[in-house]
Amino acid sequence: MFDWINNLSPGMQTAVWATIKILGVLFLAVLPMVSYYVMAERRISAWIQDRVGPNRVGIPLTKIKLFGLGQPAADAVKAILKEDFMPAHVRKVYFWLAPMLTLIPAFMVLAVIPFGSTLGAQKMVIADLNVGILYTFGIVSLGVYGIVLAGYAANSKYPFLGGIRSSAQLVSYELAMGMSVVPVFMLVGDLNLSSIIGYQQGTLLGFLPNWLIFKLPFCFIIFLISAFAETNRLPFDLPESETELVAGYNTEYSSMKFAMFFMGEYTNMIAASAMMVTLFFGGWTLPFAGLDQPATTIMGGFLHIGIFIGKMLFFMVLFIWVRWMLPRFRYDQLMDLGWRRFVPFALANILFYAVYIWATTSGAAN
Amino acid sequence: MIVKRPELSWWERIYLPAILGGFKVTGKHFYRTVFQRKSVTMQYPEQKWTVPEGYRGAPYLVKDPDGNTKCVSCQLCEFVCPPKAIKITPPGPDGQVADRVNAEKMPKEFEINMLRCIFCGFCQEVCPEEAIFLQKDYSLTGLSRGEMIYNKEKLLNLGGVHNGPIKKWEHKLKEAEEQESFPVKQN
Numbered sequence A: 001m002f003d004w005i006n007n008l009s010p011g012m013q014t015a016v017w018a019t020i021k022i023l024g025v026l027f028l029a030v031l032p033m034v035s036y037y038v039m040a041e042r043r044i045s046a047w048i049q050d051r052v053g054p055n056r057v058g059i060p061l062t063k064i065k066l067f068g069l070g071q072p073a074a075d076a077v078k079a080i081l082k083e084d085f086m087p088a089h090v091r092k093v094y095f096w097l098a099p100m101l102t103l104i105p106a107f108m109v110l111a112v113i114p115f116g117s118t119l120g121a122q123k124m125v126i127a128d129l130n131v132g133i134l135y136t137f138g139i140v141s142l143g144v145y146g147i148v149l150a151g152y153a154a155n156s157k158y159p160f161l162g163g164i165r166s167s168a169q170l171v172s173y174e175l176a177m178g179m180s181v182v183p184v185f186m187l188v189g190d191l192n193l194s195s196i197i198g199y200q201q202g203t204l205l206g207f208l209p210n211w212l213i214f215k216l217p218f219c220f221i222i223f224l225i226s227a228f229a230e231t232n233r234l235p236f237d238l239p240e241s242e243t244e245l246v247a248g249y250n251t252e253y254s255s256m257k258f259a260m261f262f263m264g265e266y267t268n269m270i271a272a273s274a275m276m277v278t279l280f281f282g283g284w285t286l287p288f289a290g291l292d293q294p295a296t297t298i299m300g301g302f303l304h305i306g307i308f309i310g311k312m313l314f315f316m317v318l319f320i321w322v323r324w325m326l327p328r329f330r331y332d333q334l335m336d337l338g339w340r341r342f343v344p345f346a347l348a349n350i351l352f353y354a355v356y357i358w359a360t361t362s363g364a365a366n
Numbered sequence B: 001m002i003v004k005r006p007e008l009s010w011w012e013r014i015y016l017p018a019i020l021g022g023f024k025v026t027g028k029h030f031y032r033t034v035f036q037r038k039s040v041t042m043q044y045p046e047q048k049w050t051v052p053e054g055y056r057g058a059p060y061l062v063k064d065p066d067g068n069t070k071c072v073s074c075q076l077c078e079f080v081c082p083p084k085a086i087k088i089t090p091p092g093p094d095g096q097v098a099d100r101v102n103a104e105k106m107p108k109e110f111e112i113n114m115l116r117c118i119f120c121g122f123c124q125e126v127c128p129e130e131a132i133f134l135q136k137d138y139s140l141t142g143l144s145r146g147e148m149i150y151n152k153e154k155l156l157n158l159g160g161v162h163n164g165p166i167k168k169w170e171h172k173l174k175e176a177e178e179q180e181s182f183p184v185k186q187n
Helices: A010-048 A071-081 A092-112 A132-154 A157-180 A182-188 A193-199 A217-230 A255-280 A298-323 A331-365 B016-034 B076-080 B122-126 B152-159 B168-180
Strands: B059-061 B086-089 B109-113 B132-134
Touching: A010 A071, A010 A092, A010 A255, A010 A298, A010 B016, A071 A255, A092 A132, A092 A255, A132 A157, A132 A193, A132 A255, A157 A182, A157 A217, A157 A331, A182 A193, A182 A331, A193 A255, A217 A255, A217 A331, A255 A298, A298 B016, B059 B152, B076 B086, B076 B122, B109 B152, B122 B132
Parallel strands: none
Antiparallel strands: B059 B132, B086 B109
């Protein structure tokens, strides 16, 4: 089936495989995941609030309900068929640009994440960049432009406040987030995400998996909390706090443009979960049954992808769960937590691990 | 009164107790809903709530135990109705006679516009004949405005039979019969 690809020049082969992987990841994994993530959010939220949640939509024109698993399709149809209303007072160019700028970076982050070991001869990562993590942070920081532009484009009070808040929040927490992963790279000695997973193979002290969470717990805590802030999730959902700012930056949006913000937000959460799994939870590895070595069979390849998605699901559910646990932070508390707690804490953390690594390696050298 | 503002301890200030408490509360609710199936909401059209006694639902006309129309077309309810939802057409001088023995008349037509009705219960309160009652129907639907104007026949069918303890007309009838054979006691 893939013979014709092997006859192409190496450059062409890479391009073709990358295209296949992009399309596969986007349409077979990310988009269905986003739609069912929204569904999961609604169901889990309902369960936590003693409700049932959407359980009606099944296969159209039949009585089959399938626990409401047809809901995402119904939501999509609704989003597309709704009137795309553009208020007269908006700044039109930015109004169009903002949803795209939210969605595109969210998808782009996924390019560097190794979501499996190998499938056949192909590494299961779209772009195995040497600067993987730098790329991620670069792209993630683009995400803020979508929100800020949306706030500016809407040209009304609440969206504007939402945009301002998001810029301040995202910038402050990105700093903490970026610094929280520095010890990871000091320890691993590489910025490539595949190498980071490679470093996490094997076991620690004989029984624990050799995941970085056990070596760098504080890095993980800072990263996790910053990830909540970066994805605008409660308790840090100040840019779109429903109760204060109506819906913040996306107040004026409707129909598919709103759906794009929504998809962007959920894709961001998926990307953040994937990053956490990659950086701190060993990616596609499991420390037993040889599952920490790259797969040699097709089945093994799929199993690794399954392990990766399984680990991701844990964090994705955590994102939903925490929403119903903690109240929203006040703006000054948010800034206080970001600048006065996390930034110094992250710096101290870097310093601690730097000293630790220097002490252990120089000791080994002597 | 001065309320003391408690100082948070270091343990409390690192948010961990709040997070653990949050997990506990949400986990409990999650377990309750998912595993014990104790959601507080109900699957409405399939599952319905029991309407409590004394509930003020839609007003319907009732029949007496003999199946006669109780309404005597006095129009008090029409006058008292705050949103003017009731419209009674009296039989007129040569109209239909009442179903009931001894009753003077009954309405030729009795309409309640359920789109106007506010379920206040004044009609029930004012009715001297106990002929109209607010019953337990709360979900009134129709495909047009015309459909929502309930006529006498429909109201009587929906209202059913009222078995009140006070049988005013039976009593009146007995009295009237006694009048016929007056003086009753001749010793």
